[in-house]
Amino acid sequence: MKPDKISEAVVRRLPVYLRYLNELSSTDILTVSSQELGRKLDLNPAQIRKDLAYFGDFGRKGVGYNVIYLIEKIRQILQLDEPRHVALVGTGNLGRALCNYNMKENVKIVAVFDSDPSKIGTTMNRLIVQPMDELEQTVREKEISIGIITVPASEAQKVADRFVTAGIRGILNFAPTVLRTPDGVRIHHTDFTADLLSLAYYMDSDDET
Amino acid sequence: MKPDKISEAVVRRLPVYLRYLNELSSTDILTVSSQELGRKLDLNPAQIRKDLAYFGDFGRKGVGYNVIYLIEKIRQILQLDEPRHVALVGTGNLGRALCNYNMKENVKIVAVFDSDPSKIGTTMNRLIVQPMDELEQTVREKEISIGIITVPASEAQKVADRFVTAGIRGILNFAPTVLRTPDGVRIHHTDFTADLLSLAYYMDSDDET
Numbered sequence: 001m002k003p004d005k006i007s008e009a010v011v012r013r014l015p016v017y018l019r020y021l022n023e024l025s026s027t028d029i030l031t032v033s034s035q036e037l038g039r040k041l042d043l044n045p046a047q048i049r050k051d052l053a054y055f056g057d058f059g060r061k062g063v064g065y066n067v068i069y070l071i072e073k074i075r076q077i078l079q080l081d082e083p084r085h086v087a088l089v090g091t092g093n094l095g096r097a098l099c100n101y102n103m104k105e106n107v108k109i110v111a112v113f114d115s116d117p118s119k120i121g122t123t124m125n126r127l128i129v130q131p132m133d134e135l136e137q138t139v140r141e142k143e144i145s146i147g148i149i150t151v152p153a154s155e156a157q158k159v160a161d162r163f164v165t166a167g168i169r170g171i172l173n174f175a176p177t178v179l180r181t182p183d184g185v186r187i188h189h190t191d192f193t194a195d196l197l198s199l200a201y202y203m204d205s206d207d208e209t
Numbered sequence: 210m211k212p213d214k215i216s217e218a219v220v221r222r223l224p225v226y227l228r229y230l231n232e233l234s235s236t237d238i239l240t241v242s243s244q245e246l247g248r249k250l251d252l253n254p255a256q257i258r259k260d261l262a263y264f265g266d267f268g269r270k271g272v273g274y275n276v277i278y279l280i281e282k283i284r285q286i287l288q289l290d291e292p293r294h295v296a297l298v299g300t301g302n303l304g305r306a307l308c309n310y311n312m313k314e315n316v317k318i319v320a321v322f323d324s325d326p327s328k329i330g331t332t333m334n335r336l337i338v339q340p341m342d343e344l345e346q347t348v349r350e351k352e353i354s355i356g357i358i359t360v361p362a363s364e365a366q367k368v369a370d371r372f373v374t375a376g377i378r379g380i381l382n383f384a385p386t387v388l389r390t391p392d393g394v395r396i397h398h399t400d401f402t403a404d405l406l407s408l409a410y411y412m413d414s415d416d417e418t
Contacts, residue, residue: 006410011407011410011411012403012404012407013403014406014407014410015400015402015403015406015407016387016400016403018406019385019386019402019403020387040387041387042387042389077410078406078407078409078410079409079410079412080406080409084409084412086405092306093302093303093305093306093309094302094303094306096302096306097301097302097303097305097306098401100302101402103402103405103406105406107405107406107409145412146405146408146409146412148405169411169412170408170409170411170412171408172401172404172405172408174401176228177228178225178229178249178250178251180251186408186411186412188404188405188407188408190399190401190404191224191225192307192381192383192399193224193228193310193312194221194224194225194228195221195381195397195399196295196312196316196355196357196381196397197223197224197227197287197289197312197314197316198220198221198223198224198287198397199355199379199380199381199395199397200287200288200289200293200316200355200379201215201220201223201286201287201288202220202378202379202395203288203293203354203355203378203379203395
């Protein structure tokens, strides 16, 4: 049903397209050209046309893309029509920030966990923080398919292992460490320290004075 | 002085190599093979060898890479030998999480700002939250070269513009929106909502029952 030849780089750009298309749609803009998309998203229009061509040829020369159709198509490809339930482990500032974030899509944090007894039973964005030993049962009961890790690096692999055991097949890791998961489990790393350090490469020393 | 032919993808991997090499170094491991690096970092050893070859041929067949030398070299390429001062705007949960994070490198948040009067004057990880109108002067006085944006999407472009005006040449944006900056200003987007939504693509619908 889903085309599985789409490269990871393209898949990563789809949510960015989707967000902007949703913005357009909310202001009743019904068509958009690859040039406009490129300008707004800081991407090459040719790249955008290539990306969108994966999903069928629905751009019309001189008219542009149908915004509503594109939204539908991207949501379908990302499988966002079915709700995705997410569990989050680690209720520090970062976990709290993610919980408060309004995803505006069918992907929703429905359970939060922490191993710290002083956190358990407190609420975070209307969810009660649960102890780790309730993870497996909650994943089953709430049909959770994605897990988010916002614990310190030293704890992250343990949490990933628990997620995998519980049947979770997609993990978003914020801990600054590379985690190992078995085949069939997809893991994405959001590594802001790497993002920050790699910025330094592009700083021109001459500008510094 | 710095080779500017290194691709962005390679530059993004360097901090990840660096972090693991630092771990090795702290446990007195002095050589590492591309196989070991690959296993630990979930990367192809051939890719790693190719990446590291950019910086000169210092791996020795059958012996591996000299950890200390590699650390030095990567830090040099990322220009981490000179301290990088960072300003952060937006003192919500995410800003707080970033401030508390120990970077372990020469990149340091030295000033935090918010436009909310109720936040100004409070402290965040030993820094006093400053009003936005002190941004330019503080950037100058504290020789800040990198800015982090952790404000809502609707405010983010305004903050980016202020950073640019203040002379900042590298921006790390956490707001879920694409920002425009003039040529010569480098911007990295850390977009966890896109990371999360793109995960859904890899979820197998059959696993969901």
